[in-house]
Amino acid sequence: MLAVLAVLAVLAVAVAGCQAAAGGGDPGHGTASTGAAAVYGTTSAAARPAPSPSVPGQPSAGSPRIMIVGDSITEGSAGDYTWQYWLYEHLRADGLSPRMVGPNRWLYNNVTKTEGDRSYANPRFEHANDASWGMTAFGEKTAIGATVATYHPDYLLVLLGLDDLFWYGISQPDMAANLASFIAAGRAARPHIRIVLGLIPPDIHTQTKPAFAASVASYNHTISSTASQLSTAQSPIAVARDGDINVAADLWDGTHPNTNGQIKIAAAFADALAARFHLGRAYPRPLPVLPTGPLTRPALTVRPSRTAGQAKLSWTPAPGADRYFVFLKDVTKNETSFRRLPWPLSTAQNTWTVSLLTPGDTYAFGLRACKGADCGAFSNAASITVP
Secondary structure, three states: OHHHHHHHHHHHHHHHHHHOOOOOEOOOOOOEOHHHHHHHOOOOOOOOOOOOOOOOOOOOOOEOEEEEEEOHHHHOEOOOOOHHHHHHHHHHHOOOEOEEOOOEOOEEEOOOOEEEEOOOOOOOOOOOEEEOOOOOHHHHHHHHHHHHHHHOOOEEEEEOOHHHHHOOOOOHHHHHHHHHHHHHHHHHHOOOOEEEEEOOOOOHHHHHOHHHHHHHHHHHHHHHHHHHHHOOOOOOEEEEOOOOOOHHHHEOOOOOEOHHHHHHHHHHHHHHHHHHHOOOOOOOOOOOOOOOOOOOOOOEEEEEOOOOOOEEEEEOOOOOOOEEEEEEEEOOOOOOOOEEOOOOEEHHHOOEEEOOOOOOOEEEEEEEEEEOOEEEEEOOOEEEEOO
C-alpha cells in the first residue's frame, strides 16, 4: 500500500508542473492575469534562455515551414526526444526537408524546474517551436498573430487546451471562442496558413475525474466542429486524433508522454498532414514500441564510510531522472543476483549512505534511473569492501 501511495505522490507532483509559467491573459477576455504569473512565473522574451547551440550533424532545412504550438506535452522535459522529433524524422524519411520555426528551442528541466534544458535524447533535429510548459489557448489567442508574423509558418500544428481546462476551469463557450480567436489571429498574420488542431489526449485526470473527462470530451468535440466550420479553401484546417494513448503505458507521470506516447502524438499529426494536405505519408504501422525512462547511464561511485558497516554512494545525474533505485549484492557471500532496495532515492539524496552492511564483506552496487513511473538506464556496477 505504501508503495502505491509513493507512486501516486510522484505522479501528482510531476503533473502539477503542467501549470507552471503560462503567461498570457484572462481566460475569457485577455486582460493581464497577475495571479497566475505571480504563482507560476512568466517566461518573458527577455528572460528566455539562449537558443540551443548547433549540434554536429543537426539538419538545417528549408521548406515547408512548420511551427508547432503547445504546452508541456509538446515542449517536453529533460532527456526527452519530444513528439516534434518523431514527426520531423518521419517527414525527413519521406523525402521532405521541413524547417521547424518558432521562438523556443529547448526543453523544460523537470528536476530543477527551469526552462532552457538542452538534454534532448537525440539533439540532431530542428528544435524550434512555439511550445512552453504551461502554455494556454487563452494566452496564445492574443500572442499567436505576432508569432506567425515573425516566423512565417506554412503549417501551424496546435496541441493546446489541457491547462485551460484543468488549471483554469475555462468554460466550454470560452474555450470555443478562444479557439476561434486563435485561428483568426493566425490567419490575419498569414492568410494562407494551413492548420492542424490536435485533440487533447487522455491523461490520469480523465480516468479519475469524471467531470474533467467530460470537459475534455466536450472540448475535443469543439475542436472537431470548429475545424469543420472554419476550414476554408484558402486556409484549410485538419484534426489530429491521438486517441490511442494508453495512460499507464505512454505517459511517464500520468500527463506527459514518454517515448511511445510521443510517437503516437507524432503519428496522429503525420496522418493528418498526409490525409488533408498530402504532406508526407501516414505514419507507418504498427507503431514501434521503444524502451522508456532515462537513457543516460548514471556513473556510480562507491566509497567507504568512517562508520563500520556503511558505504557512501554518489552518482552523475541522468537527464530527466527524478529518482533512483539502488541494487546491491554481497559478493563475499556468493550472491549472484542483485536485489533492489524497496524505496527510491530522490535527486536530493545524492550522496547517500547505505548501512546495515556486513563489515569486511565485499559488496557490488548499481543504480537504475527513473523518470516518474518509467525506469530506464542502469549505472555501472561499483564494488567496495565494507569497513
